[in-house]
Amino acid sequence: MLSVEEREAIRRAYYIEKKSMRQIAREQRRSRKTVRKAIDSAEAEYTMSKARECPVLGPYMGRIEELLRENEQLPAKQEYTAKRMYEIIREEGYGGSESGVRRHVGARRREQKQRAVYLPLGYDPGADAQVDWGEGQVILNGEIETVQLLVMRLCYSRRLFVQAYPTERQECFFEGHVRAFHHLGGVPRRLTYDNLKTAVYAILRGRNRQEQEAFVAFRSHYLFESYYCTPGQGHEKGGVEHGVGYARRNFLVPLPEVSSYAELNTYLLQQCLGDDARTVDRQTQTIGEAWAQEQPYLLPLPEWDYTCCVTREVKLNPYSQVVFETNRYSVPTDQAFPHLTMRGYPFEVEILYQGEVLARHPRCYERNQDVLDPLHYLPLLHQRPGALDYAQPLREWRAGWPQVYEQLLTELRQRDESDQAIRQFLEVLALHRSYPAEVMEQAIGLALTYGCLHADGVQLCAHQLLTAQCPPDPLDLAKRPHLAQVGTQPLDLYRYNQLLDETSFCTGGCDGD
Secondary structure (H helix, E strand, O other): OOOHHHHHHHHHHHHOOOOOHHHHHHHHOOOHHHHHHHHHOOOOOOOOOOOOOOOOOHHHHHHHHHHHHHHOOOOHHHOOOHHHHHHHHHHOOOOOOHHHHHHHHHHOOOOOOOOOOOOOOOOOOOOEEEEEEEEEEEEEOOEEEEEEEEEEEEOOOOOEEEEEEOOOOHHHHHHHHHHHHHHHOOEOOEEEEOOOOOOEEEEOOOOOEEEOHHHHHHHHHHOOEEEEOOOOOHHHHHHHHHHHHHHHHHHOOOOOEEOOHHHHHHHHHHHHHHHOOOOOOOOOOOHHHHHHHHHHHOEOOOOOOOOOOEEEEEEOOOOOEEEEOOEEEEOOHHHOOOEEEEEEOOOEEEEEEOOEEEEEEEOOOOOOOEEOOHHHHHHHHHHOHHHOOOOHHHHHHHOOOOHHHHHHHHHHHHHOOOHHHHHHHHHHHHHHHOOOHHHHHHHHHHHHHHOOOOHHHHHHHHHHHHOOOOOOOOOOOOOOHHHOOOOOOOOOOHHHHHHHHHHHHHHHHHHHO
16 A cells, blocks of 8 residues: 555656656556556545454344345335334344444445535424425235325424324314324414415415415414415425424334224324434433423413314205215215205214204215215114115125124014014114114124013113123111111011001092092
8 A cells, every 4th residue: 555655756756757657657666556546646545455344233234134125115205214224123132333233224325415405493482383294104904005194393392293194185184283283282373384285275476375265264263373485495394394204214114004094193193202202413301301391382272173174065865865075975864854064074074954963974085985874774674674685785784794683683583574573673773873883792692592582672681781780789787776677577467457458548538528
């Protein structure tokens, strides 16, 4: 390896004395390659002849390579980071430092990008928060599903709130805000957004915006100010941009397996609460401690929450159904009013008549689907019992209900071949309005055992299943010894004669009066 002085001598011979590389190599007994390197750069370049040994990390390099290969199959924004890889191999026995893992992973990612630089900002407690949507993937009911993540982040304490929705529609946007305000313990005085359609109707000159009327009403209810970023300048809300990525990498890696959005959002809220224990780089306190200082400066929550739904006037069709976003939802046939109101919440729809809720259904985001509650059609079937085997809502329910239902229907038909047997069975099904399905299954099984094949018998069994069968405490008569023999003394039949005589006397007296 050339010393600094030898490198300088080669460069002087070439640039000052105008010697050729061949002559310099011959005079200084160096290879042309070495001479070329000295001519190209005055600074020495050091390269290792063999890879440095890693006795601690070495046994886990294969595992890191597996995770890097797995990244190729994962969503681009939910890949394993060096930090996450370190946490995984640490659980598997790795005892080295995180920095060693970062160096190794960095060596595997040679591409370097020039980073933009921004002005560091400071915020007052309770003054600002940022809101944004992001996408993530989860395993929902056994299938990989893309969900929309609404993220709100306080600028002072950096406290994070994340919730998942099937869509970015306005009712989901509003409900996410309401949940975030409750999680944060108040309302930030200013919220910063992209120019998202759920809030902005049109972008005007400068920072002026024509906002959606529904958003203005929502903002008026909570009394916060709204601020919008310059189009294409997402770094103006870099805190929440980072929050979206952080939540995706740390809360959704590996992909969580859930059965519903309710379960997913409960999991995400737990992750947000757990994140309060984190200390952000260059901060002296945890996120939770900073939030405890910030929360008193937030605007107080109003007395009631904003109603986060879309409202439509709908008409009933001949099958006691209403149409909402191409899907048909059933209405009880005994409340088939022609003009109704539909409220669409993020995960539920309500059907109302003059302010009274007639029906609730889980909201369907697919198209051209029928969402039918078989209980809604029982009053009509009671009038037309012969249609039991052909009514579509009952056929769908019947395909999956427990075997005891079929056993009850069979025994009722064997006892009475008239329509009264079916009506009695329909009255049993109607008990589902008052008792859970699992209780009804057990109650029907007990009723079959007891032989009480009617609605009253099933209801009694269901009531017994839900009522705790605790024996009453024994009565303590230690302080009332004169009552101890009550119920054990011998019968005195003369008392009955006395009762009859007194009754006759009373009757005669009444007539005399």
